[in-house]
Amino acid sequence: MVTINCSRGVPKITYLSTPKITITNLFSKRASLVAIVAAASSFSSMSYDTELAAAKKAASLAARLCQKVQKELLQSDVQSKSDKSPVTVADYGSQALVSFVLERELPSESFSLVAEEDSGDLRKESGQETLQRITKLVNDTLATDGSFSVPTLAAEDVLRAIDCGKSEGGSHGRHWVLDPIDGTKGFLRGDQYAIALALLDEGKVVLGVLACPNLPLASIGGDSRHSSHDEVGCLFFAKVGAGTYMQSLDGSSPIKVHVSTTENPEEASFFESFEAAHSLHDLSSSIAKKLGVKAPPVRIDSQAKYGALSRGDGAIYLRFPHKGYREKIWDHAAGCIVVTEAGGVATDAAGNPLDFSKGRYLDLDTGIIVTNQKLMPSLLKAVRESLEEATSSL
Ligand SMILES: Nc1ncnc2c1ncn2[C@@H]1O[C@H](COP(=O)(O)O)[C@@H](O)[C@H]1OP(=O)(O)O
Ligand SMILES: [Mg+2]
Ligand SMILES: [Mg+2]
Ligand SMILES: [Mg+2]
Incomplete structure (x- = not known):
């Protein structure tokens, strides 16, 4: 109303x-x-059509910037944040670019952005060289898109664009949610990463875009063989009530994708973090065993897991961070709508839907599980039993 x-x-x-x-x-x-x-x-x-078009454009340009940096990765491009996690010129450049493009493409809308990075370290004396490099990267990337007849951005414009991401989000109004590089560790290894962008309206995710520059266009499911000749670079996008689509980052026609419909856990393969520090691998393997999953886990970085799941490469995603870790909304908002619009279900370990309306953090019970509608009841049972066993063995 x-x-x-x-x-x-x-x-x-x-x-x-x-x-x-x-x-x-x-x-x-x-x-x-x-x-x-x-x-x-x-x-x-x-209908969010304008917003979706702007989001696809912003994420595709950010992917272009990230690909360039990953190719030329220099040691000096990597800094450590106060929480000791890595941040690169590409994380900052991607955030500045997405923020700038969204504001430019949607001038009639008030702009609120909840994003991972801030400009604190770049404003210090020690950050000046990095800031110059980011500014050049952003300008060079904008120049590859003929539609921006903007004068070159100054370093101060880049800082301002990054700092637009300080919004607290919440349950009222519209908020963009951005992880400029999700899976920075994968990015540094030359593996999977994603640019993850979503829009919240009145606390609900209404659209999401996942750019996955290193994800093969063909399935990465259990039995698939990969070769260095596989074409890579996927753009997933979803709008509430309108399904999920995938196209190549080079701009092929979108195809509609669906999650796996398997009801048989023996046929299901599951995804989890590459990094053992990000998710408890032992717990996932105990859940998979209880459920009857035969295939070994497929371990890849970032929300590329949600994208792969949305096209049926595997049937289950299990994520159980170590005690004390608080999940951020930008690590799941885009992935969540991409998978749910493709027919999947994403909940916390107790079966509650993920609530993106509480600010920058997700407030959830123990972990995140994703699968199709048919497997969810037995997955939830296996999760509950494995968690009880893990607690009683402490
Ligand atoms: N200690 C941690 N536990 C769980 N997730 C983490 C931790 N540190 C960083 N992350 C975030 O987990 C996500 C990557 O998950 P995955 O393990 O699925 O690749 C990223 O969002 C990453 O942040 P970032 O966006 O900075 O890379
Ligand atoms: Mg990070
Ligand atoms: Mg992330
Ligand atoms: Mg990130």
């Missing part, structure tokens, strides 16, 4: 849930007309 409140002649529009328009305290006929036109145009944009 859209409510228009024109108490002082200025129409204020609030979205509620069902498609009905109410106009309260109208001041004049003119005000009411303005209000109805504004509501109708805002309402029609609820």
